């Protein structure tokens with residue numbers, strides 16, 4: 001990955017438009033955010049595996065974390081994509097480096113009609129602006145489909161994610177508990193109207 005100061009590169013939006021974008025420390029490479037296809041299942045599973053282990057080690061008990069990661073292999077993702085699950089991926093340097101899955105809010109909590117179910121960037125690519133790009137693309141896609149407002153849940157102990165969502169303007173609107181085996185963790189919901 002090359003380094004440098006905010007040059008412009010071309011980025012393909014979810015609707016296939018190529019638009020100039022500014023990069024942060026990434027240069028001379030195409031960054032693309034696009035809707036995932038079933039053939040992306042394996043690459044998404046790789047990002048999921050690495051990002052979950054890195055993000056949740058020490059937060060989710062080890063055995064439960066391992067089971068959660070194992071359940072989400074390529075065939076699990078292929079099935080989700082074949083059933084029409086809305087997932088966008090970010091390609092950089094010809095590989096998938098992050099994904100976001102989103103859709104209608106499962107709890108139908110007004111005014112947050114949309115929900116981000118998952119947002120994960122490969123550990124070695126975090127801090128490069130990829131998370132913001134994926135978030136923005138999903139938000140645009142939802143509002144373009146007349147699904148206003150957005151909610152995302154994050155484990156309260158996942159400081160990085162909570163600070164990222166706050167930085168993007170999210171406001172903590174709900175709290176609940178989640179059980180991992182015998183252990184309980186707090187989960188916070190951030191909302192955007």
Ligand SMILES: CC(C)(COP(=O)(O)OP(=O)(O)OC[C@H]1O[C@@H](n2cnc3c(N)ncnc32)[C@H](O)[C@@H]1OP(=O)(O)O)[C@@H](O)C(=O)NCCC(=O)NCCS
Nearest residue numbers: 055120121126127128129130131132154160161163164167
């Ligand atoms: C959380 C995550 C998605 C953020 O993506 P990222 O690519 O690392 O973040 P970005 O580089 O796009 O950051 C976007 C903005 O948020 C800011 N930001 C990111 N993390 C931050 C933090 N911990 N505290 C404060 N600001 C933060 C950045 O400075 C940047 O600001 P700017 O665009 O105004 O300059 C990513 O780090 C990740 O996948 N983490 C592990 C998995 C995870 O926790 N996912 C969320 C589960 S709910």
